[in-house]
Amino acid sequence: MTSFETATSHxxxxxxxxxxxxxxxxxxxxxxGVDFADLYFQRIFSEGWVLEDGKVKDGSHSIxxxxxxxSICGDKTGFSYSDAINAEAIRKASAAAGSIAKYLSAGRSVxxxxxxxxxxxxxxxxxxxxxxxxxxxxxxxxxxxxxxxRQADSRIIEVTVSLVGNWQAILVAASDGTLATDIRxxxxxxxxxxxxxAGRRERGSSGGGGRYGYExxxxxxxxxxAREAVRMAQVNMDAVDAPAGTMPVVLxxxxxxxxxxxxVGHGLEGDxxxxxxxxxxxxxGEQVASPxxxxxxxGTMLNRRGSLSVDDEGVVSQKTVLIENGILNGYMQDKLNAxxxxxxxxxxxxxxxxxHLPMPRMTNTxxxxxxxxxxDIISSVKNGLYAVNFGGGxxxxxxxxxxxxxxxxxxxxxxxxxRPVKGxxxxxxxxxxxxRISAVGHDLGLDNGVGVxxxxxxxxxxxxxxxxxxxxxxxxxGTA
Amino acid sequence: xxxxxxxxQLQDCIDRALTEASLLGATQAEVAASSGEGLSVSVRSAxxxxxxxxxxxxxxxxxxxxxxxxxxxTSDLSLEAIRRxxxxxxxxxxxxxxxxxxxxAAPELLxxxxxxxxxxxxxxxxxxxxxxxxxxxEQAGLSNHPNIKKSDGASVSSSxxxxxxxxxHGFFGAATGTSHSIGCSMxxxxxxxxxxxxxxxxxxxxxALDEAAFIGDKAASRAVKRLxxxxxxxxxxxxxxxxxxxxxxVGHLIGAISxxxxxxxxxxxxxxxxxxxxxxIVSIYELPQLLQGNASASFDGDGLATYEKKIVNQGTLESYxxxxxxxxxxxxxxxxxxGGVRNLRAASTGQSLEQLFSEMGTGLYVTSLMGQGVNxxxxxxxxxxxxxWIENGELQYPVKEVTxxxxxxxxxxxxxxxxxxxxxxxNVQVGSMLIxxxxxxxx
Numbered sequence: 001m002t003s004f005e006t007a008t009s010h011x012x013x014x015x016x017x018x019x020x021x022x023x024x025x026x027x028x029x030x031x032x033g034v035d036f037a038d039l040y041f042q043r044i045f046s047e048g049w050v051l052e053d054g055k056v057k058d059g060s061h062s063i064x065x066x067x068x069x070x071s072i073c074g075d076k077t078g079f080s081y082s083d084a085i086n087a088e089a090i091r092k093a094s095a096a097a098g099s100i101a102k103y104l105s106a107g108r109s110v111x112x113x114x115x116x117x118x119x120x121x122x123x124x125x126x127x128x129x130x131x132x133x134x135x136x137x138x139x140x141x142x143x144x145x146x147x148x149x150r151q152a153d154s155r156i157i158e159v160t161v162s163l164v165g166n167w168q169a170i171l172v173a174a175s176d177g178t179l180a181t182d183i184r185x186x187x188x189x190x191x192x193x194x195x196x197x198a199g200r201r202e203r204g205s206s207g208g209g210g211r212y213g214y215e216x217x218x219x220x221x222x223x224x225x226a227r228e229a230v231r232m233a234q235v236n237m238d239a240v241d242a243p244a245g246t247m248p249v250v251l252x253x254x255x256x257x258x259x260x261x262x263x264v265g266h267g268l269e270g271d272x273x274x275x276x277x278x279x280x281x282x283x284x285g286e287q288v289a290s291p292x293x294x295x296x297x298x299g300t301m302l303n304r305r306g307s308l309s310v311d312d313e314g315v316v317s318q319k320t321v322l323i324e325n326g327i328l329n330g331y332m333q334d335k336l337n338a339x340x341x342x343x344x345x346x347x348x349x350x351x352x353x354x355x356h357l358p359m360p361r362m363t364n365t366x367x368x369x370x371x372x373x374x375x376d377i378i379s380s381v382k383n384g385l386y387a388v389n390f391g392g393g394x395x396x397x398x399x400x401x402x403x404x405x406x407x408x409x410x411x412x413x414x415x416x417x418x419r420p421v422k423g424x425x426x427x428x429x430x431x432x433x434x435x436r437i438s439a440v441g442h443d444l445g446l447d448n449g450v451g452v453x454x455x456x457x458x459x460x461x462x463x464x465x466x467x468x469x470x471x472x473x474x475x476x477x478g479t480a
Numbered sequence: 481x482x483x484x485x486x487x488x489q490l491q492d493c494i495d496r497a498l499t500e501a502s503l504l505g506a507t508q509a510e511v512a513a514s515s516g517e518g519l520s521v522s523v524r525s526a527x528x529x530x531x532x533x534x535x536x537x538x539x540x541x542x543x544x545x546x547x548x549x550x551x552x553x554t555s556d557l558s559l560e561a562i563r564r565x566x567x568x569x570x571x572x573x574x575x576x577x578x579x580x581x582x583x584x585a586a587p588e589l590l591x592x593x594x595x596x597x598x599x600x601x602x603x604x605x606x607x608x609x610x611x612x613x614x615x616x617x618e619q620a621g622l623s624n625h626p627n628i629k630k631s632d633g634a635s636v637s638s639s640x641x642x643x644x645x646x647x648x649h650g651f652f653g654a655a656t657g658t659s660h661s662i663g664c665s666m667x668x669x670x671x672x673x674x675x676x677x678x679x680x681x682x683x684x685x686x687x688a689l690d691e692a693a694f695i696g697d698k699a700a701s702r703a704v705k706r707l708x709x710x711x712x713x714x715x716x717x718x719x720x721x722x723x724x725x726x727x728x729x730v731g732h733l734i735g736a737i738s739x740x741x742x743x744x745x746x747x748x749x750x751x752x753x754x755x756x757x758x759x760x761i762v763s764i765y766e767l768p769q770l771l772q773g774n775a776s777a778s779f780d781g782d783g784l785a786t787y788e789k790k791i792v793n794q795g796t797l798e799s800y801x802x803x804x805x806x807x808x809x810x811x812x813x814x815x816x817x818x819g820g821v822r823n824l825r826a827a828s829t830g831q832s833l834e835q836l837f838s839e840m841g842t843g844l845y846v847t848s849l850m851g852q853g854v855n856x857x858x859x860x861x862x863x864x865x866x867x868x869w870i871e872n873g874e875l876q877y878p879v880k881e882v883t884x885x886x887x888x889x890x891x892x893x894x895x896x897x898x899x900x901x902x903x904x905x906x907n908v909q910v911g912s913m914l915i916x917x918x919x920x921x922x923x
Contacts, residue, residue, distance in 0.1 A: 052744065055577035060551040061568040063561065080533040083555045096533045099607065103528040135575045158745050194745055194857060201745060203857045242862070244885065244921035245714040275524065277632050277667055279674065357530065394850045394864070398632070398667055398676035399706075401881055403851035403864035425853035425862040425883045427921075475711075477853070477862040477883025479919045 003126045007169040007181035011041040011065075015086040022173040025087065028094030029071045029078075030175050033101035036335070037094075038174035040068040040312060041085060042354040046166035047130055051142040051159070059135075065168075068354040071097040073104045075340055081355045123300060123307045123317075124211035126183035129165040132213030138163055141189075141214070141222060148226035149193050153234060157201070158194040161226075163187075165214060172314035176335075180314030186210070186305070186461060188450060189217050191229040195237055204233025208448030211303045232389065232408055235420045242409065242424035242478025248381045249426065249474040250412065252388035253374070253445030257464035260295055261365050261453065262393040262402040263430040264288070268322050268330075269348070269455075270337035270360040272397050279400035279430060283328050289434035291326040292370050292469075299347055299363030305449040306364035306463035313349035313358055320346045322365075323434075334360045352458035362453060366465030370440025374468040377439045379415040385476050386410045386417050387426070400430040425477040433471055441468030483600065483656045486515045487642045490539075491654070493557055494646040497541050500566045502648065506543040506573070508584050509648045512781065513539045513557070516641020521610040523618055524633040531607050534639065543569045547578040581808035584782070587649040589804075589814070591785035595778035598771045599657035603638040603686035610636040613662060613692045621666040621696030625704045632665035632676055634696060638686070651783045659774075660686045664696045668703035675709070677702035682905055684772045702847075705868075709880035712869060712922045718843035719884055719918040720836055722867070723901045725849050727824075727908035730764060732888055733757075734821050735856055737797065739806020748859035748889055749797075757797045758892045761829050764792040768822035775907040781818030789815065791824070826910040828900045836899050836914055838873035844920055845870050846884060859888040865920075882922040891915050 001009070012018055017025075022039065029037035043065035050058040066083040067090055078100025082089035133141070142161045149159045165187040172180050188209030195202050206228035210216065251259060264280070272278035280288060289295070299308045299317025308317040313335050321329045333341070334349030337360055350361035378386060386409065393404030405425045410417045446465035453462040490513045501509035517535040521528065539562060540553035550572030552565040618634035640658035645651070663680030679699035681690035721729060735741060736749040749757065758764075768786035770776050780786055782804045791799050802810065803818030831839060850864030862885040869876040886894075899911035 055579070056575070057549060057577050057579040057582065058551070059549075059572035059576050060553070061565075061572060062553040063564070064553075064555040066555065076528050077530045078532075079530060081535065083535070083537055084558075093533075100528070100531050103531070103611065135572075139575060160744065196745075201748075201857050203746065203855070242885075244883075244919050246921075246923050275632065276630060277674075277676070355534070355536070357532070392852045394852075396676065396850070398674045399880070400673075401850070401864070401866070403853070403883075405851055405853040405862070422858070422860050423853065423855055423862065424885065425851050425864055427850070427864040427881055427883050429881060475881060475883060475921055475923075477864070477885050477921045479862075479885045479887075 003122060003183045004181045006126055006183055007171050010043045010169040011085065011171045017087060021087065025090050025094065026173060026175055028091050029069050029098045031098040031101050033104045034071045034073050034098060036072040036175050038070050038172060038313065039090065040354050041171040042066065042168060044166055044168035045128065045130055048162060048164040049138055049142060051146050051161040054146060056139045056142055066354045067093065069093040069097040070357065071100050072336055073101055076100050076103055077357065079357050123309050124185055124303050125213065127185065127213050128167040129185045129187045129213040130167055132215055138214065141217060145191055145222050145226045148223040149191060149230055152227055152230040153195060155195040155197050156193055157196045160192045162190045170312065172312065174314060178314040180310045182309050184211065185213060187212055187214055187216060189222060189225060191225045193229045193233050195233040197237060200237065202233050202236035204229045204231065204236060206232065207450050210305045210449040211307060235408055239420040239422045241480035242421035243385065243476055243480050244478045246473050246475045248384035249471045249476065250378055250381060250384065250386045251469055253441065253443045253468050254465060255447040256387060256390055257366050257447065257466035258390050258393050258404050260367055260466060261362060261464050262395040262404055263428065263433050264295060264323065265362050265365045266395050267397045267400065267430055268332055270331045270333040270341065273331050274337045274341050278397045280328060284330060286328055287326050288328045288431050289323050289326045290437040292440045293323055293326050293434060293437055294368040295323040295365065296321050296368065297332055297348065297362055297365045301364050304364050304463050305451060305461045306362065308363060311347045311349045312351045313345065315345045315347045315349060317347035317363060332360045332362065334358050350460050352460060356458045359455065361455065361460050362462050364463035366446060367467065369442050369444035369467045372439045372441050374441040374443050377441055377468050377470050378412060378417060380439065381412045381415060381470065384412045386412050395430065401427065402430055403427045421478065427475045427477060433474060436472040437469055438472050439470040443467045481517050481640065483642045487644060487654050490515060490642065490644045491652065493539060493562055494644060496559065497562050497566050498646065498648050500563060501541065501543045501570065504566060504570045505545055506570060507546055508544040509541060510584060511539065511541045512645045514641060514643040516639055518637060518639025519605065519607060519610060520635065520637035521607055521614055522633050522635040523611060523614040524631060526615060526618065528611050529633060539565065541565055541569050543573050544583050545573045547580055547582050548573045548576045549579065549582045550576060581805055584647050584649055585784055585804045585814065590649060590651045590783045591653060591779040594653040594655060595769065597769055597776045597778055599655065599684050599776055600640065601658050601685045602640050603658065603660050605638050617662055617664045617692035617696040619696065620693035621664055621700035624697050624700035627668045627670050627704050627707060628666055628700045629669050630667050632667055634664040636662050645781065645783055647783055653779045653783060655777060658684055660689060662689055662692050662695050664699040666700040666703045668707050670707050672708045675703050675706035677706060683774060706878050709866065709878035711881050712879050712920065714921050716917055716919055718840045719915045720840050720843065720845045721913045722845065722847045723899065723903035723910060723912045725846060726910045726913040727903065727906055728849060729913060730824055730826060730908045730910060732854055733892065734801055737800045739800060739802035739810060741856055742800060743806055743809035746857050748857060752797050753800060755797060756795045758792055758795045758895055760795040762792055762795055762895055762898065763790060763827045764824060765790045766821055766824055770823050773823045775822040777822055780816045782814065784814055784816040786816045786822060824908040826898055828902065828911045829897045831897050831899055833899055833901045833912055836897055836912055837870050837875065839897060840870055840914055841873060842871045844879060861886050861888050861891065882920050884918050884920055886918045891918065
């Protein structure tokens with residue numbers, strides 16, 4: 001079965017619908033005054049297994065899905081959805097969504113939104129990860145990870161391992177002629193350990209995943225996560241108070257790319273820029289980062305967590321250069337914002353589910369490699385911070401302020417990495433911090449596949465990456 | 481929506497699922513289901529931006545075969561889907577390990593009946609009414625000050641529904657509720673850049689919400705006050721958490737004394753019951769059965785009757801936060817907190833905000849926090865902050881791009897006052913909280 005057939009067999013066939021019915025259903029949302037309408041069908045199967053206290057005591061399974069209907073006139077959107085997929089429910093939802101037309105102000109219609117792209121390269125397998133291992137094999141996998149962690153350090157008092165997977169089928173049909181499907185697998189394995197010594201307890205965690213089946217977690221990779229979690233807890237056990245104040249900060253490769261996600265990524269999403277609410281609004285062509293920085297958003301990477309064969313508006317995902325040699329090149333767009341700004345969608349229209357409206361969102365966002373040797377970058381810092389692992393971050397796109405929280409960091413003293421320090425929040429202003437990047441390593445790394453991005457209450461999986469880089473001044477929120 | 485009808489349908493689903501689970505070999509089972517619908521509109525620049533109609537249904541079952549457990553959920557409440565969900569849960573229970581702590585609460589612990597806590601007050605509001613209110617809200621913000629040049633939108637939302645819980649001991653409880661809100665984000669702009677501020681009013685009863693114009697005006701005033709914010713030098717000073725952010729500190733306390741974190745040893749407050757975790761001026765209590773309360777519930781996620789309790793009594797920790805499972809893991813009794821805490825309050829120490837400024841003397845008044853830099857295992861705390869610099873008890877200028885850091889165990893003991901200016905909008909309602917010393921990192 002092709003992936004298209006798989007999608008329709010899950011989304012349409014069970015309710016007796018066929019592709020031929022979609023035009024008729026769409027017409028309910030394309031009432032007079034509406035420029036564009038789309039239907040988004042989704043079915044998702046997910047599961048989770050958790051090992052705690054040496055045993056897998058918890059397992060869960062869930063089936064979700066439905067259909068969302070959107071009607072757009074000008075810059076106004078009507079939206080409704082149904083958790084049942086059938087013609088009657090879709091008609092009701094369409095009528096509700098189409099009611100937006102009554103708010104149409106004279107002369108504001110922008111006309112039909114043009115069709116964009118259609119080719120569909122599959123960036124991941126359509127095999128359902130939930131079926132890629134037997135239940136017993138899943139439990140064995142968790143137990144092996146647990147055993148590996150426990151034997152790595154005798155100070156371990158707690159190990160939690162979780163395995164989650166989901167498989168979803170989507171179908172988008174739009175009044176602009178778009179008809180696209182996608183089958184999206186996703187798996188993730190996480191390990192968290194707690195070490196105790198002389199009354200002090202410290203946590204370490206690790207994990208990874210992507211758009212694969214569970215076979216992705218071969219023995220080497222899975223046990224590697226266990227050892228990495230233990231290593232991180234060991235480092236934290238020796239950590240001293242982090243410094244407080246403004247200083248040079250060297251960020252390691254890979255996951256610290258959450259910097260880019262917060263400092264520039266969100267600020268370059270089309271909706272904020274159309275509304276003029278971003279610190280980057282109206283600045284295309286301007287220098288917004290140091291000339292060493294080239295930042296891209298790339299939804300086309302094979303099997304990666306943030307990748308999409310097509311986005312949630314049926315647009316083929318692409319690699320978009322956001323910043324080139326420090327110059328702002330363009331924004332990430334969905335159909336609505338692209339149209340209103342006179343641009344084309346960049347395949348960044350994403351939504352958490354059928355029950356949420358699409359918005360411009362990141363996919364995999366990273367900075368291209370530079371020329372510097374990572375060791376030289378560290379040596380160039382007299383006193384500062386070397387941060388290699390992070391928890392989450394947050395940004396205020398209007399003022400440009402962003403934070404991200406280091407979970408593994410070290411002091412740099414006289415050009416050498418010395419003592420580990422406790423977790424601390426780093427705070428800066430996006431454009432300012434990007435302009436203070438004075439060295440970029442040749443060691444581009446991507447994260448392990450655990451990122452979740454939240455915006456307006458909607459969560460979507462994303463990826464980040466970067467080479468080692470140096471920011472001349474950033475505020476470090478320690479206590480020492 | 482006809483909630484009585486929805487409730488009846490959900491009850492039917494539960495009955496069927498429990499019967500099915502038993503037929504498939506479950507020794508115990510429990511089901512939570514919910515159904516709700518709502519309307520949400522947003523406007524921006526005096527134009528409608530979105531009109532959304534929401535409708536959510538959910539069904540989640542947990543089955544036990546002896547001491548092993550399996551869970552399953554579905555958003556499709558058809559008979560067939562529920563049957564599949566039950567079978568999936570049973571299947572999982574065949575593979576999970578025995579856990580002596582698993583299983584339903586003892587029958588005698590279950591709530592005898594669900595109380596009417598007056599939580600259901602539908603708002604007779606169509607999308608045109610909602611749009612008009614949102615426009616009023618935004619307009620008040622836009623006309624507040626010359627430096628307000630645009631808004632980031634105003635929104636009005638209203639939703640209502642029913643949640644039910646039933647288990648194989650024969651317990652069945654239902655609770656209906658509504659939730660309404662009006663909110664607005666305004667953007668102030670001058671030579672120093674743009675600043676955004678959000679304000680909202682929310683609650684169970686529409687007539688109790690603040691006026692739309694008041695909300696827009698407040699969001700605008702807050703944004704204007706942020707203009708020209710400066711960075712300050714790194715220092716050790718008292719930090720006053722404004723009422724709208726002080727609840728987060730109580731939230732961290734609840735995280736640290738929650739059963740799940742305690743039995744996983746993922747808390748810096750292990751074995752803290754009965755000890756002084758805060759100074760004697762602090763008492764924090766839970767009022768789960770408050771009439772019209774934002775988070776009120778007469779029974780918890782395990783079917784136990786909720787009850788009023790002191791969590792911190794004059795500085796001493798008097799209760800952990802546990803459901804049946806975590807209580808068993810800890811060898812204790814459930815505090816009827818499966819699903820979380822409901823309506824927390826901290827007693828004020830009597831000072832107004834101005835009095836707290838003078839009490840603080842010189843320090844940082846924090847009105848907004850950023851990031852998640854809290855380590856529950858160690859209590860280490862480091863978050864981005866903005867607010868105002870206070871000198872000699874007087875508000876001086878807005879502050880930006882700093883972090884505040886400390887260790888929560890110390891910060892809790894350093895609470896020196898709680899203001900009378902309680903923020904009454906959320907689940908945790910407290911006044912401004914003064915922490916006598918923290919590290920502020922800046923320039």
